Amino acid sequence: MSAEVLAGALTAEYAAIWAYGPIGVRLSGAERKAAAEAEAAHRSRRDALVVQLSTGGGTVPPDRAGYALPFPVTDRASALRLAVEVEERTAAFWRAALPASTGAERDRALAALTEYAVRATRWRRSAGITPLTVPFPGRPA
Amino acid sequence: MVLTCPVAMGRTTRLDGSSELSRRAVLRAGALLALGGAAVPLTSCGLLDRDEQPPQPDALTPLIDEALRLAAGLRAAATAHPELTDRLVPLAESHEAHAAELTRVVGGPTATPSGSAVSPSSAPSADRSATLTALRQSERAGRDAATRACATAPAERAALLGSVAAARATHLEALR
Numbered sequence: 001m002s003a004e005v006l007a008g009a010l011t012a013e014y015a016a017i018w019a020y021g022p023i024g025v026r027l028s029g030a031e032r033k034a035a036a037e038a039e040a041a042h043r044s045r046r047d048a049l050v051v052q053l054s055t056g057g058g059t060v061p062p063d064r065a066g067y068a069l070p071f072p073v074t075d076r077a078s079a080l081r082l083a084v085e086v087e088e089r090t091a092a093f094w095r096a097a098l099p100a101s102t103g104a105e106r107d108r109a110l111a112a113l114t115e116y117a118v119r120a121t122r123w124r125r126s127a128g129i130t131p132l133t134v135p136f137p138g139r140p141a
Numbered sequence: 142m143v144l145t146c147p148v149a150m151g152r153t154t155r156l157d158g159s160s161e162l163s164r165r166a167v168l169r170a171g172a173l174l175a176l177g178g179a180a181v182p183l184t185s186c187g188l189l190d191r192d193e194q195p196p197q198p199d200a201l202t203p204l205i206d207e208a209l210r211l212a213a214g215l216r217a218a219a220t221a222h223p224e225l226t227d228r229l230v231p232l233a234e235s236h237e238a239h240a241a242e243l244t245r246v247v248g249g250p251t252a253t254p255s256g257s258a259v260s261p262s263s264a265p266s267a268d269r270s271a272t273l274t275a276l277r278q279s280e281r282a283g284r285d286a287a288t289r290a291c292a293t294a295p296a297e298r299a300a301l302l303g304s305v306a307a308a309r310a311t312h313l314e315a316l317r
Binding site (some may be wrong): 001032091095096098099100101108109110113114117118120121122125131132133134135136137138139 | 178232234292296302307310
């Protein structure tokens, strides 16, 4: 897979991990736990990408101190909406990795796309957003 | 006519070797007959029929058929359980969008599903929970098929197949 595609996915994972900070504090109970699990999944993919990029001799793009949110997160409803968006956006980067990869790399990219698409569906259910699904997860609108 | 004469010769001259020749003559005659028989239809239909030969089915054709089957199953279930319509119809529409997009990728009307009328693999159960269980089973099988197709697909098809696999996985979640 090209370093450019990997770096794009890594930057998306950085932003996702960052976003789950403000999301988590607005949630409680099972939803907060789900946010922590989602964040852990993004961390684990970030770590794998850093290893892959550095062993491949590529440049590892640096994490930033903060990322611009698409809208302010002020309550549970906006936190859930952002969680949906975070999963959709990261899914799009892994979808873009599919044509650029083969074999085990493609399997991993598809696993990420699928996992994030399913998580977006779960967040939509929590947020009361219908329909719960989109026809082409990860496809740019 | 041709066949009866050498057979008769073979019977009468069994030991002198000429029977072998006559048997070859029978075989040659038979071969010529076969060729002659086949030559007529070959020459008469060859040029005209060649264009109508169906091309090799595309690897995506089974996925298109499956998408339409999944859609039909969801629509039948929504008819049997109208209270589930809002949940099931968007999923059916997604499968139909997949079928349309996959057909476009395969290219041409030859890629349209083999069956003219697509029907669900089985009628929905009167029991709501059994219906949902059956739908989940179909979505799971569909997800696995699309995942396998994506794994080995050429680059230009990988992203679409990935979205189809991911969508079927989200359907599974939405049917919980």
